[in-house]
Amino acid sequence: MNYVLKSIPSRTVKPRNSGFTMAMDKGLSLREVEDFIEVSGDYVDIVKLGWATSFVTKKLREKIDIYRAADIPVYFGGTLFEAFVIRNQFDDYVRLLDEYQLSFAEVSDGSITLDHGQKCRYIETLAKQVTVLSEVGSKDAAKIIPPYKWIEQMRKELDAGAWKVIGEAREGGTVGLFRDSGEVRQGLVEEILTQIPEEQIIWEAPQKEQQVWFIKLLGSNVNLGNIAPNEIIPLETLRLGLRGDTFDFFLNL
Amino acid sequence: MNYVLKSIPSRTVKPRNSGFTMAMDKGLSLREVEDFIEVSGDYVDIVKLGWATSFVTKKLREKIDIYRAADIPVYFGGTLFEAFVIRNQFDDYVRLLDEYQLSFAEVSDGSITLDHGQKCRYIETLAKQVTVLSEVGSKDAAKIIPPYKWIEQMRKELDAGAWKVIGEAREGGTVGLFRDSGEVRQGLVEEILTQIPEEQIIWEAPQKEQQVWFIKLLGSNVNLGNIAPNEIIPLETLRLGLRGDTFDFFLNL
Amino acid sequence: MNYVLKSIPSRTVKPRNSGFTMAMDKGLSLREVEDFIEVSGDYVDIVKLGWATSFVTKKLREKIDIYRAADIPVYFGGTLFEAFVIRNQFDDYVRLLDEYQLSFAEVSDGSITLDHGQKCRYIETLAKQVTVLSEVGSKDAAKIIPPYKWIEQMRKELDAGAWKVIGEAREGGTVGLFRDSGEVRQGLVEEILTQIPEEQIIWEAPQKEQQVWFIKLLGSNVNLGNIAPNEIIPLETLRLGLRGDTFDFFLNL
Numbered sequence: 001m002n003y004v005l006k007s008i009p010s011r012t013v014k015p016r017n018s019g020f021t022m023a024m025d026k027g028l029s030l031r032e033v034e035d036f037i038e039v040s041g042d043y044v045d046i047v048k049l050g051w052a053t054s055f056v057t058k059k060l061r062e063k064i065d066i067y068r069a070a071d072i073p074v075y076f077g078g079t080l081f082e083a084f085v086i087r088n089q090f091d092d093y094v095r096l097l098d099e100y101q102l103s104f105a106e107v108s109d110g111s112i113t114l115d116h117g118q119k120c121r122y123i124e125t126l127a128k129q130v131t132v133l134s135e136v137g138s139k140d141a142a143k144i145i146p147p148y149k150w151i152e153q154m155r156k157e158l159d160a161g162a163w164k165v166i167g168e169a170r171e172g173g174t175v176g177l178f179r180d181s182g183e184v185r186q187g188l189v190e191e192i193l194t195q196i197p198e199e200q201i202i203w204e205a206p207q208k209e210q211q212v213w214f215i216k217l218l219g220s221n222v223n224l225g226n227i228a229p230n231e232i233i234p235l236e237t238l239r240l241g242l243r244g245d246t247f248d249f250f251l252n253l
Numbered sequence: 254m255n256y257v258l259k260s261i262p263s264r265t266v267k268p269r270n271s272g273f274t275m276a277m278d279k280g281l282s283l284r285e286v287e288d289f290i291e292v293s294g295d296y297v298d299i300v301k302l303g304w305a306t307s308f309v310t311k312k313l314r315e316k317i318d319i320y321r322a323a324d325i326p327v328y329f330g331g332t333l334f335e336a337f338v339i340r341n342q343f344d345d346y347v348r349l350l351d352e353y354q355l356s357f358a359e360v361s362d363g364s365i366t367l368d369h370g371q372k373c374r375y376i377e378t379l380a381k382q383v384t385v386l387s388e389v390g391s392k393d394a395a396k397i398i399p400p401y402k403w404i405e406q407m408r409k410e411l412d413a414g415a416w417k418v419i420g421e422a423r424e425g426g427t428v429g430l431f432r433d434s435g436e437v438r439q440g441l442v443e444e445i446l447t448q449i450p451e452e453q454i455i456w457e458a459p460q461k462e463q464q465v466w467f468i469k470l471l472g473s474n475v476n477l478g479n480i481a482p483n484e485i486i487p488l489e490t491l492r493l494g495l496r497g498d499t500f501d502f503f504l505n506l
Numbered sequence: 507m508n509y510v511l512k513s514i515p516s517r518t519v520k521p522r523n524s525g526f527t528m529a530m531d532k533g534l535s536l537r538e539v540e541d542f543i544e545v546s547g548d549y550v551d552i553v554k555l556g557w558a559t560s561f562v563t564k565k566l567r568e569k570i571d572i573y574r575a576a577d578i579p580v581y582f583g584g585t586l587f588e589a590f591v592i593r594n595q596f597d598d599y600v601r602l603l604d605e606y607q608l609s610f611a612e613v614s615d616g617s618i619t620l621d622h623g624q625k626c627r628y629i630e631t632l633a634k635q636v637t638v639l640s641e642v643g644s645k646d647a648a649k650i651i652p653p654y655k656w657i658e659q660m661r662k663e664l665d666a667g668a669w670k671v672i673g674e675a676r677e678g679g680t681v682g683l684f685r686d687s688g689e690v691r692q693g694l695v696e697e698i699l700t701q702i703p704e705e706q707i708i709w710e711a712p713q714k715e716q717q718v719w720f721i722k723l724l725g726s727n728v729n730l731g732n733i734a735p736n737e738i739i740p741l742e743t744l745r746l747g748l749r750g751d752t753f754d755f756f757l758n759l
Contacts, residue, residue: 002566003602006593027486029288035535039564052495053486058292060255083495086504087259096256111500139497170497172461208678233533233559242558242589244645244676247617251592280739282541305748306739311545313508336748339757340512349509364753392750423750425714 008240009220009250014071016045018199019221019239020164023229024077024171024206026050030062032229037070040232046104047072048225050171051079064100078108078135081122086112090122097130107157108135110168110176116153120160127161133202134160137168137176147191154196165196169204169226177203177210184213198222211235212245220250261493262473262503267324269298271452272474272492273417276482277330277424277459279303283315285482290323293485299357300325301478303424304332317353331361331388334375339365343375350383360410361388363421363429369406373413380414386455387413390421390429400444407449418449422457422479430456430463437466451475464488465498473503514746515726515756520577522551524705525727525745526670529735530583530677530712532556536568538735543576546738552610553578554731556677557585570606584614584641587628592618596628603636613663614641616674616682622659626666633667639708640666643674643682653697660702671702675710675732683709683716690719704728717741718751726756 001008012019023044028036036044047067054060054076067074076097084093097105107123119134126132134157136150145153154165167189168176177185192201198218204226205211214222220239227235237243241250254261265272276297281289289297300320307313307329320327329350337346350358360376372387379385387410389403398406407418420442421429430438445454451471457479458464467475473492480488490496494503507514518525529550534542542550553573560566560582573580582603590599603611613629625640632638640663642656651659660671673695674682683691698707704724710732711717720728726745733741743749747756 001561002563003561003605004598005561005589006595027292027483029291031284031288031291031537035537039533039535042564043562050487051497052490052493055254055256055258055493055495056296056486056489057255058295079495079497079500082500083258089259092257099256111497230533233562234556236562237558240558240561242561242585244557244585244617247585247588280545280736282545284537284541303740304750305743305746308507308509308511308746308748309549309739309742310508311548332748332750332753335753336511342512345510352509364750 008242011239012221014042014045018223020045020202020223021227021232021235022046022048022202022225023227023232024048024050025229026053026171027057028063028229030059030066033063033066036229037066037072040229041070041072043232043236044072047074048077048106049074051077052083053077054080061100064102073102073104075102075104075106075133078106079111081105081107082109082112085114085122094126094129103130104133105130106133106135106166107162108168110135110137110139116156120156123157123160123162131163132161133164133166134162135166135168139168139170139175141175141180147188150188150192151195154192154201158196158200164200164202164223166202166225167192167204169206169210171206171226173204173206173210173226182207182210184210189217208234208238208245211238215239215246216249261495264492265474267295267298271476273298273455273476274480274485274488275299275301275455275478276480276485277301277303278482279306279424280310281316281482283312283319286316286319289482290319290325293482294323294325296485296489297325300327301330301359302327304330305336306330307333314353317355326357328355328357328359328386331359332364334358334360335362335365338367338375347379347382356383357386358383359386359388359419360415361421363388363390363392369409373409376410376413376415384416385414386417386419387415388419388421392421392423392428394428394433400441403441403445404448407445407454411449411453417453417455417476419455419478420445420457422459422463424459424479426457426459426463426479435460435463437463442470461487461491461498464491468492468499469502514748517745518727520548520551524729526551526708526729527733527738527741528552528554528708528731529733529738530554530556531735532559532677533563534569534735536565536572539569539572542735543572543578546735547576547578549738549742550578553580554583554612555580557583558589559583560586567606570608579608579610581608581610581612581639584612585617587611587613588615588618591620591628600632600635609636610639611636612639612641612672613668614674616641616643616645622662626662629663629666629668637669638667639670639672640668641672641674645674645676645681647681647686653694656694656698657701660698660707664702664706670706670708670729672708672731673698673710675712675716677712677732679710679712679716679732688713688716690716695723714740714744714751717744721745721752722755
């Protein structure tokens with residue numbers, strides 16, 4: 001930190017298990033990745049190459065290498081996993097992870113219908129090779145999954161070997177954990193937290209109001225994901241009570 | 254592409270006549286232009302320097318040269334044409350195109366009232382010097398042009414020598430083809446398509462939902478415009494059925 | 507300017523007292539700062555490092571130096587002043603300004619409750635060391651300050667030594683001068699202007715519609731603040747009547 005301020009909430013440091021921030025890269029250039037790391041490298045724990053953007057990304061290997069050199073692991077968005085699975089190319093996906101020497105992978109069913117037992121078997125298989133993040137929640141706003149189902153799926157996916165489970169929100173923050181308006185499905189989140197330890201969950205929360213809501217519920221060191229690269233610094237100030245939205249909250253503790 | 258996925262919709266390649274993407278640069282630095290080309294050069298067919306931003310753009314000539322070296326033609330937004338016309342400086346505009354050795358120009362009447370015969374004469378004149386894109390639709394949300402008028406104007410502008418016609422939407426996507434909410438004027442688009450061949454139209458569609466709508470109506474190789482530089486990669490994944498929004502659509506074909 | 511257009515509204519040049527543009531940097535890298543200056547240096551009069559982002563900004567000293575070398579002064583957002591004051595660290599804040607050789611500082615009470623006499627004493631104290639910008643308006647949407655209060659506070663803060671007063675709007679443009687929808691509190695602005703000279707006010711107006719509204723009310727050379735770096739060029743075209751939104755307005759003058 002650049003100067004001393006008293007009574008700043010304590011933050012975990014890398015490598016973090018909680019207070020984790022996952023950023024979404026949906027098409028940065030190599031130079032932009034360097035800039036991103038210069039500014040936000042200490043505050044980003046992992047980077048997702050959004051959905052299947054890696055298919056059309058130029059200099060993909062160089063990009064992954066730049067992140068890796070800064071100790072920031074990279075993984076492919078869950079939609080890519082689904083794109084391989086729906087085409088009966090799961091074996092190709094396994095080889096792809098190997099070819100790019102990735103140490104993380106996401107298993108999700110946001111765009112496809114996947115028997116949950118089968119989803120867990122994918123998690124089990126991949127967990128032998130990489131650290132698995134598994135995602136619960138549909139990208140389809142019409143598919144409302146009831147809370148008990150979220151909990152059951154999260155538990156089974158953790159049991160199958162997922163390192164953490166991700167609560168779905170899309171890039172825009174309007175499905176899964178959130179209503180169409182972006183408002184948090186508060187009852188859902190609270191019910192999940194009665195059953196699943198919070199350190200095992202990453203909440204996708206691209207909008208500032210969503211981040212504020214989770215920080216107020218779970219504190220500075222909540223795990224958050226789908227953060228845009230230029231919102232990492234703003235998020236870090238929210239976590240530290242140094243922006244209007246959470247300024248009062250930490251003072252009152 | 255970085256790896257093999259089966260059953261990916263086929264995409265046209267540059268130089269494209271359909272499946273064309275027009276990006277809007279509203280003030281990138283030279284280095285940002287280089288980065289943009291690194292990431293998205295294969296997927297961008299032409300760049301518009303938004304409205305009259307070229308008036309205040311630093312190093313304009315160098316910027317145009319960088320794009321040109323990457324085989325991406327640049328043109329000035331239609332508002333600049335209108336700014337010259339309303340000041341009785343059309344001859345200066347012609348000289349300006351020449352001075353910057355531009356090969357494309359836009360003719361529009363989004364902010365001025367222009368007799369349609371006169372608009373067509375401007376198209377005719379400019380078509381002798383450059384490839385003309387002509388734009389139909391007002392930037393004024395209150396000026397609703399009925400479908401038959403859109404069709405009549407588009408046809409006459411193509412007859413006058415326009416290479417393609419552009420359906421207006423602004424940078425934000427809220428006028429012309431769209432309602433205030435950003436929703437597509439579906440009946441308008443469908444009626445236009447009964448009369449004007451789709452390869453001759455570029456649909457301005459800055460919002461993701463608008464892009465999805467046009468891709469679902471006209472397929473991967475619809476011509477789209479006013480795409481922000483950092484949305485070119487996301488758009489390309491939509492065209493390929495590799496993002497949630499169009500994932501199902503192409504699988505069901 | 508890159509070419510000659512007749513009847514362009516006249517714009518003040520740097521160093522400006524009116525027609526002033528304050529940009530908000532919420533986490534640019536050093537290279538992004540260089541790019542920003544290349545593109546917009548002539549149009550930006552001062553840069554705010556948003557709220558307390560300077561706490562977590564890497565290479566803070568180098569960043570300030572790059573701006574300074576381009577004759578663009580930098581100051582810390584008012585929330586940082588408040589973070590020091592609430593912790594009884596005002597003396598540390600004074601030393602911090604000195605340590606970074608800043609020539610501007612903001613005094614605000616958007617997130618804390620501060621006796622107005624005390625606020626004015628802070629202004630008085632800091633005005634001996636730096637040029638003070640003081641801000642009126644709460645970041646709390648529920649705290650509606652009536653117009654006569656805005657005026658009284660603005661007048662007292664100017665009397666205490668503030669160079670200009672800032673009308674609050676947050677980064678998003680939704681409190682203080684604006685309703686939740688982003689709409690301008692028109693009556694408030696008009697009443698303020700009956701009492702406070704417009705050159706002494708900087709209006710925070712991050713949204714395009716807000717900028718348009720102020721330009722139409724007060725002309726090209728209105729002082730505007732909280733402009734995102736990539737919106738400086740678009741704003742400059744609005745000031746010059748070279749974008750659809752203000753195109754007619756200046757022609758009709």
